[in-house]
Amino acid sequence: MAVLGAAMLTLSGCVSFSDQDQTREAGKFSNNPVPDIIAPKTPDTPAEPSEDQQGPPPTGPCVDPDNAVIATCLASTGGVHPADSEGKTTYVAERTTGKIIVSKRYGPQRVLATIPVDASGDGGLIDFAFSPTYGQDGLIFALITTGSDNRVVRVAAGDVPKPILTGIPKGAGGNMGSMYFQSATELIVATGDAGSRAAASDPSSLAGKILKVSPFRDAGRPQVVASGFGGNVALCPDSESKTLYVADHGEAGDRLFSVDKNGPKKLWQWDDNPQIGGCAASGGVIYVAMTRARRIDSIAAPTAQKPTVTNPAPADVAKRFGHVARLAPIPGGVQLATVNKSVPRADVKTYDDRVAIFNPPQPTEDRM
Template sequence: MTAVLAAAALLLTAGCSSDDGGAARGNGSASPSDTPAKSSPSERTAEETPPAEGSVKVVRTVATGLSTPWGLAPLADGDLLVSSRDEATITRVDGRTGEKTELGEVPGVSPSGEGGLLGIALSPEYASDHMIYAYFTSASDNRIVRMLYDEQKPPGEQLGAPDTILRGIPKGVVHNGGRIAFGPDRMLYVGTGESGDTGLSQDKDSLGGKILRLTPEGEPAPGNPFPDSPVYSYGHRNVQGLAWDREQRLFASEFGQNTWDELNAIKPGDNYGWPEAEGRSDEGGFHNPIDQWSTDEASPSGIAHAEGSIWMAGLLGERLWRIPLKDTAASAEPQAFLKGEYGRLRTVVPAGGDRLWLVTSNTDGRGEPKDGDDRILELQVS
């Protein structure tokens, strides 16, 4: 513990900011369910531009009393799986009653700083293989594993032994990335961070500061832009949000350092600029963001697509941003909702049609927990 605290202090003294704005900034989705989601009358056609003004209604609080929740994976029956960063557990939340049942603890997780058990996703063949994928920080690296979920076993013993499909993602006290999601192509997409070593982002031989694209077995996915490499895009600082629109276009949120947080449209093989560029840049060769925010207004983690917009959860910003889209550009000014009402917001996941699941993050050591924190909310959006 002393070593971890010393490392954190050294990073802050050197001016390395946290990934979510919990410490002072220095100078230095959703997994597929068993069955396809049914279309809703509220879903917009692919060519329709969303209105400039939207709305958010908190329909209900689904669950309370969660400890350091991070990843969320909806099941086909309406229940939700949620990971705990610090406890390294996965819990099933009844989507109607909010009752919580612990599946088990993921072995090998080494929580410290911003690391621990982070994103989770369901196998694209979950209906038949019952596999849960998880991204976590070990004692030596960040890695991705998959585990069998056996509901017939007693609570607390329902997770099978982890099968590691990818290891060697750089770890740090900060900037561990952690979001994983299966895309429309049934490949596994992974958001990683540069672990505080900014040089890794431009190094295409490193897994840090990247978006990776893998087969479900952990191999570089067919069609990736760099031969025999899992790297899909590079020049990222710390990616914790991944989402696709109805045209199967990928978007990602990214933590800035001192000035600009970003929402990016991801093109395979493109360079997103870090550390040479933070936010928009006139320098050639970098893919500019769709939009950018000051770091105290956003510090974005999860994102989701619904009703023609990207919805982006803000940690330090303590608000939910709506970014209406036309193709891969913003069609109107972003709007902020829920500002300060629920504290830090970590994860947002589509719940079908005009609904979203939203997870707060006030028990992670950087928030100010209120009675009932942390919680999962159901939202109705437009």
């Protein structure tokens, strides 16, 4: 995943949903060519003090004693993305407040952007992605819930969010999706089924789909890449193998797929209803977060020599982190985001919700 600078212009100015709808025409993009992708900057964050420079750690209700935790006291989370090459800094979405926050351990948290959302049910600020040319255009793209639908918007400093894809069905649940830039001109968006398995299979509906969106111009209806996904869909592209993996949770169960030009291929299904909340892929391993079961499973990615995946290696995170959802890959492991504030009867700590660095056990090499 590309590393983006943390010294970014804060976006401000909340608007109502009606304001967004009134600016629908203003949201159309020009036909100006997309600039070449530039090398991203490293985050402008204070250097980590050496051991002999460190004083006693701060205290207070928002301090988690776990050294792996890099963000605390968050509202319930949505998407999470590393902000440096080692994953010691994070960008995280607060699903229920619409804020995108940058944070590191013991460092001040900064609000990068605030986007108006409807956070009822499991909606809100679901995920976000930085423009591949962020250093030039300062644009953030977000998958959000409004009072009438789920949609993708473009966010720029000093401007109202501009809709680029509207009309994604919204339900009382089943709104969680995911997004990432496949290239400078291709935004891949996964949408939840909004509580309707039939809608996920309906070609006329944008629910339960993986879509290819043209973010910098008005291209009409998006291309449907794959269909039939559940109410919580997580995209986990492997940048090394160029393979897209997709994990979902819904009426059909908890499943892991690979997706190519031939559509989705199911790799694994869990029968214990662990409630998939997120996934990440790197280094030949697919990591899948289980929200209800409070664990992270590691699976050896399929290869031409070993095309069948078996025997996930589970890591129990119940006592350490609680309920986990979205994941992002970092060297040797993942950044994980907790959702304890969204789970009924969860053991919520004073420093929840959190983002942490985690190194799951590697999967077994045994194959059927």
